[in-house]
Amino acid sequence: MDNLLLDFRYALRLLRKSPGFTLVAVLTLGLGIGANTTIFTIVNAVLLRSLPVNDPDHLVSVLGTDSRNSASQQQFMPMSYRNYEDLRDRNGSLSETAAQIFTGVNVSGKGNPEQLNATVVSGNYFDALGVRALLGTTFDREQAKKPGGYPVVVLSYGLWQRRFGADPSILGKTLTLNQQPYTVIGVAPKDFQGTFPVGFVDLWIPDAMHDQVLTGVFRDWFLQRSKRMVSVFGRLKQGVSLTQAEAELKTIAGQLAREYPNDNEGRSVRLVSLSEGSLGPARGIFVQASAVLMGVVGLVLLIACANLANLLLARSADRRRELAVRMALGASRSRLSALLLYECVIISLLGGAAGLVIAAVARHVLLLLRPPFLRAGDIDLPMDSSVLLFTLIVAVGTAVLFGMMPAWQAMRFNLSDTIKEGGGRSGSAGRRRALRNALIVTEVALSIIALTSAGLFLSSLHNAQRIDPGFESHNxxxxxxxxxxxxxxxxxxxxxxxxxxxxxxxxxxxxxxxxxxxxxxxxxxxxxxxxxxxxxxxxxxxxxxxxxxxxxxxxxxxxxxxxxxxxxxxxxxxxxxxxxxxxxxxxxxxxxxxxxxxxxxxxxxxxxxxxxxxxxxxxxxxxxxxxxxxxxxxxxxxxxxxxxxxxxxxxxxxxxxxxxxxxxxxxxxxxxxxxxxxxxxxxxxxxLWAARFGATLLLVFGLLALTLAAVGIYGVMSYTVEQRRQELGIRMALGAQKRDVLRLVLGQGLFLTGIGAAIGLLAGFMLSRGIGALLYGIRGLDPFTFSTVPAVLVGVALLACLIPARRAARVDPLEALRHE
Amino acid sequence: MIQMKGVEKSYPVGAGRTWVLRRIDLGIREGEFVTIMGPSGAGKSTLMAILGMLDSAWEGEYNFLEYTVHKMKPQQRVELHKRFIGFVFQQYHLLDDLTVAENLDLPLSYRDLKKAERQSIVADTLDRFQIVAKKDLYPSQLSGGQQQLVAVARAVIGNPKLILADEPTGSLHSSQGKMIMDMLKDLNRQGTTIIQVTHNENWAAYGDRVIQLLDGWIVPTEEKRGVAREA
Known part of the structure; x- marks a missing residue:
């Protein structure tokens, strides 16, 4: 333990001694990790976070199916209220079977008239979810059986805050909804958004009041068995699996089809977890879009890691003497490897912390970019324990990723030679150069893929904006x-x-x-x-x-x-x-x-x-x-x-x-x-919000990838020029002109870029085929993307190589040779 | 203490080999102060590296104390090195980012000693070498002689039976060099076996005998003072 602390302290001191290196490393990693944490925050909020209800794993959505309609249309159908009642009363698999329907209600009286988002729910809704009111109570299931006789509401925390200024004496007060008085009996907990990860529910009304609160065809159709209007969910009894419950509910649906053939012929049910069912068909799109975004930010992180590995490779060459001395003084290779790894872990943890700060800032930007139909507060992107754990895992994972290879390289030295030569030379210089070149090729390939994603989504957005909606959209x-x-x-x-x-x-x-x-x-x-x-x-x-x-x-x-x-x-x-x-x-x-x-x-x-x-x-x-x-x-x-x-x-x-x-x-x-x-x-x-949002994020991440790759190319080319100073001096002493040196260095940079670009374009093409379903009007190769992206990248690579190349061309042969 | 027989080292070059050491037969008794001399490229440092078990790529037989080094695995050799051998280098090889005290602590930290025990040994060593006042300074804040003094202190802190000093005065001016050589001599008097490499005849005279190397071969040479003979 003493030794661990000793080496850890030494690693810290080394990083403090090289503030420039540390800053660049932490910032590079911070950007990579920050991008990942940002996207994970969205995925976590919408897909992964458990609903704030009791035992969410036992909640299931009961979805309607209809063999009369095509498969795509029947994936997430609601069902009729009458069928819901029968399913509720006849099944033995679900301890609670609840229903809900969403509607707008006009609130009048005090304050501005406005339309609120109401959920009309069965009396057992809150019991089924296992949710207790923050203030007051929820619905009484017995009272909720009296049609028109239970005019009460439970307010969402957001509405209570927004319209009633968090009035602690709100209970018992009256709210005029659709011209009828309703008594406030409770306020829901702060994080409770109903059965949705994204919330826009203002209040809940018992379905006993459906005739009063629903309007138009919704009121007319509510009790018609053929009209599918309510979303149903239930809680599995202990020991009953989803498959068993589905089998039983399908049997009941079959009975209902026979009992009411005119309304129910061809209709049945299917069960999915509530988390899957509540997002409906949007879930599939969201999962796919999340995969693309996580993939692209993953590429950004890999590029950041490649940059860091490059930096550490250069640094490891400088540290060979120190490592050799340590070994001569008795350090084992495993202890030395650990010493090198501590440095990476510290950089990673600092990078993780920087990433969290970046993600926290980005979170606010994302909330500003929320869909127009969501109000501020409707969606929360919490930096909860899952996000922190994800960031920690990513940070530690990257430490291993970018630290392993340089550490392995740093340990490949001949002890007696290194001691003798003071660490100035190394037989593994060629290997390190090959590794650096491989890292450049990788960075270029990865950034091409990231940029291709951005290009495809930009093209897609452009196509979507040109789609004729079929009506005149001006004024x-x-x-x-x-x-x-x-x-x-x-x-x-x-x-x-x-x-x-x-x-x-x-x-x-x-x-x-x-x-x-x-x-x-x-x-x-x-x-x-x-x-x-x-x-x-x-x-x-x-x-x-x-x-x-x-x-x-x-x-x-x-x-x-x-x-x-x-x-x-x-x-x-x-x-x-x-x-x-x-x-x-x-x-x-x-x-x-x-x-x-x-x-x-x-x-x-x-x-x-x-x-x-x-x-x-x-x-x-x-x-x-x-x-x-x-x-x-x-x-x-x-x-x-x-x-x-x-x-x-x-x-x-x-x-x-x-x-x-x-x-x-x-x-x-x-x-x-x-x-x-x-x-x-x-x-x-x-x-077009989703298309624009996706394209914007991917563009930002694509540009980030490009910038990191450019920094990487610049770093490697600068280091290479420094290493080849003597060779360049000899070449110039033998008659090479400045343009020859320029061509030599640029040629090397562009050769590596070209290999990386070719690999990246191939991967990008395969990617474009894989995400075709998310894109508007793009089939096969998108000419814009596949011409612009390599051109931009080669241009940026050229610029990144130009500065070191010009420096190389200015090498004074005499000085370079004397230096040696 | 040391018995070498037929030790050879070579590198493959093209189709042939370049020999660094040829058929080295060498015996050194405990308590000896031996000087190795020879022109550049003679194989002195390579021989030191083999003696110090920093180099394991050689052929022949090497017995150190009761250990048969040539039959040991690299990890076992490292353990042997840690227990019995201290190194002093020409370029001092102090770690720039560690203070004097931390540099002294370094070899102890690789011997799995407890922190309190290490602190006590470091304090004793600082006192013994009269560098207590320098303990919090970094190497760059010391003169060359002071740095080499710290390097010697670091070499002996683990109480080695053998000190290998590869041109310990090579980077020092004469007065500093004398101080270091006197220090090594003192250590030798206290029982530590010392093998040094030097080009300087005066410093060579501190030793009991001289081994001359030329092109990887040991050149037969006159014994000094007759204290020891090659086995």
Whole structure:
């Protein structure tokens, strides 16, 4: 132990004596480790961190499946509330089976009217999760059985802080939600975000109040067995495996399909862990994107390690005399290896500490770059024990990685020769040079891969930005209004629609206004569609298709071209024939090779047919990168929606017209919250957030990799020139010109760069094939990436070699020879 | 103490070999002070390295005390070296980043002694060599003679039976050189066997006898004072 401390102290002293080396080493490693810790912080927060609930490993998501729809669509389906009730009551595998549905609720009374994110949950929700209230209590499951008779809420910690200033006497106070009073009975713990790692839940309401709190079709459909609206999860009983529980629930689902064939034919369930189920289909994308990011920051760290190994290799040459003396005084090789390793461990730990500081700063930047739909506080990126442990492991791992080879090299000396020569020469100089060259090739190859990733994602972002969303995206403003939450009847709602349109039409800044049930790129409800002539009873023939209710101005206001047929008219209202407009993909999929105009189809559970009266161009429904999606439109006058999005086409800057538009809404109802007020450009930006975020991070890490590689190349070339001083002097004494020396040094640097670039490009090409699913519009080789990246890298390498090369060209032959 | 028979060392060069030492037969008794002399390239330092077990790539027989060195594994030779041999180098080879006291402590730290015990030995040695006042100085703060004094102190701190001094005065001026040689002589009088390499006849005279090396061979030479004979 004494000896360990002694050697450790000596290693510390050596590092203190070389502050320049130590600073460069710690900073290099700090950047590498910091990049890794930063990305791990995100992965940890979203994928790895356990939900702050009791025994999360026994929680499972119960997902709906439907053999009538394609596999990709049925991976993470909700289920109907009625089916949930039956599954809950009949299964013996889950100790608790709970349900939840997400909705917006308008809060009025004290403070600004606003829409809050509510989760309507079964009475056993908190019991199932094993979560106790921070203040007050959670729901009483017996009281939660009385329909409409349990108007209480549990507030999220965030809402309690934000809207109520952390009022300690909040319990028992009343909150007006959708015009109804609710009593606050509890405040949830600070870190509890429901079943999601990323939280945007403001409050929880018992499902006994579904009729009061849900609006529009959600209220109408809540108790319909065919309408899949609730997310279900449960807690496995002790000793019951997920597979056993799934088998039992599938059996019950089979019974329900037989008991209610019209609603449940073809439907079943599957079970996954709650952590997997709660993120839904986004999880797969996130896992893939995380793998790419972790891979790239891993490359950055490897490059940093290669740089450090290079520095230590040079240093080890200088330390040969010291090591030889130590050995002559009785030190064993293992003790000397440990001594060298201590130095690496100290650098690593300091680098780890620097990395943590960098990650802490980067964390704040990441929170600023959060998706627009998340408020500050909705997402936490904690530097918790997992992050600290990860950083420690990475730091110690890198110490071994960059310390091993130089330590091994440092120990390869002939003791008596080294003692005799004072450590000035070494027979292993050639080996070290080969190692340094190999490190350069590796650094270049790794940075090419990192830069290729960045290039591919930049190209992908560029492609995504050029994707035509299918509608005119300039000067368009949207805002969502929920009249149902204000208890408007259909007549009142339609009157509101009419008066709003009138007011907007009178405004000079407004070129057009339209109403629709959903905003562009916001997704929409999907219905199972059976085309004309298909047996509605055949479960395999129906297909899910998004539907949106729009008014008569919609296509014109959004600039969606009508390809054939007609748009909706004022006459397409209740009592008139049921009509629909479909997009071109819908027409092609449901009526292949036929004229779709005049054809009919039916939605699952409905008794009426829809007649196709028009065909529009495709638009993007949920995301800009999606494949063409079949979509159909219904006239708002025939299919009223209490929640709707107002689309306003302005003559100039839409933000300039916003105050006038807001006033027009407020004049009609000053208590009506105006939600998600955005320009279409902002919506498109939001839709491209993930692509932009990924490209930005990868660009930063790619440039970091490039910088580190350039520093590495510069370091090695400088050292090489220093080592070859005498040789260069002899060459110049024999008649070599400056340009010959320049060419010699540059040639060596570029040769190594070229080998590394070739290896890196090959790996980059394989990478581009592997991550194709994350990229927009990139198939095979991306010309931009695979031409720009090597050009940039060779340019930077040239610059990195130029300074040492010029220094070499200035060598005075006489001085160099005298020096020897 | 030392018996060498037919010790040879060579390097492969091209198709042939370059010989550094040829058929060295050598005997040194405990308590002797032996001087090795010879021109540059004669093999003096190589012989010292073999004697000190810093070099294990040689052929022949080497017996040290009761140990058969040529049959020992490298690790065993290192242990032998640690227990019985101290080195003094021409360039002192003090570690620049350690103080005088720490340099003295270094060989002890490789002998797995407890810290308290080491501190006590270091304190005694500092006192014995009268360098207590220098204990916290770094080598760069000492004169050449003082540095070599510390190097000698470091060589004897482990109480070796044999001190190998490779041109211990080679980097010193004459007065400092005399101080070091007197110090070595004192150690010899106290029972430590000493083998030195030197080019200086005056310093060679401190020894009991001289072994001349030339091109790797031992040159038969006149005994000095007749104290010892080659076996």
């Amino acid at each position: 368009l403003l949207v805002m969502t209004l929920d009249l149902g939450a204000q208890n408007y009847s259909r007549d009142q709602g339609e009157e509101f629609h009419r008066r709003l349109r009138e007011r907007l039409a009178a405004m000079p800044q407004v070129q057009g206004a339209a109403l629709a049930s959903d905003p562009p790129l916001g997704g929409s409800i999907a219905r199972t569609v059976f085309p004309e002539g298909v047996d509605v009873g055949d479960p395999r023939r129906g297909k899910l298709s998004p539907v949106i209710q729009v008014d008569t101005n919609y296509f014109q206001t959004l600039g969606i071209p009508l390809l054939r047929g007609r748009a909706f008219r004022e006459t397409d209202r209740d009592g008139a024939p049921m009509v629909t407009v479909v997009n071109q993909t819908f027409a092609a999929q449901f009526f292949p090779g036929q004229e779709a105009i005049g054809k009919h189809f039916r939605c699952l559970g409905e008794t009426w047919n829809l007649e196709v009266i028009g065909i529009t161009r495709d638009t993007k429904v949920s995301s800009v990168g999606e494949d063409p999606t079949p979509q159909f439109y219904l006239p708002l006058l025939q299919h009223y929606s209490s929640t709707f999005t107002l689309h306003v086409r302005t003559a100039g800057d839409p933000m300039a017209a916003l105050p006038t538009v807001r006033s027009a809404v407020q004049e009609l109802d000053h208590q009506l919250p105006q939600v998600q007020v955005r320009t279409i450009s902002e919506l498109l930006d939001q839709a």
